[in-house]
Amino acid sequence: MAVFTSLTTNLFTVTLVLEAYNAIYQYIEFYYNRKRMHGALGYLSPARFAKKFTDKSVA
Structure with a gap:
């Protein structure tokens, strides 16, 4: 039972880390x-x- 609890906690943490990474990347x-x-673009935004x-x- 303790292994399952540890695994669940680790998966939850990994999910939060991946969500944070994705949010920062976006x-x-x-x-x-x-x-x-x-x-490098003449002080213009890329758009x-x-x-x-x-x-x-x-033209």
């Missing part, structure tokens, strides 16, 4: 990196840089 990839200005690039490509 924040960085889908919000932070798309909003912040990048020096603005892509729009500027596609606008020039079409």
Whole structure:
């Protein structure tokens, strides 16, 4: 019984760690990196840089 309790506790902890990792990853990839200005992109956000690039490509 003690092994089962330990296993259940460890699975619960792993689930919380994976959920935290996924939440942090989503924040960085889908919000932070798309909003912040990048020096390598002329201090534009990646979304603005892509729009500027596609606008020039079409013209």
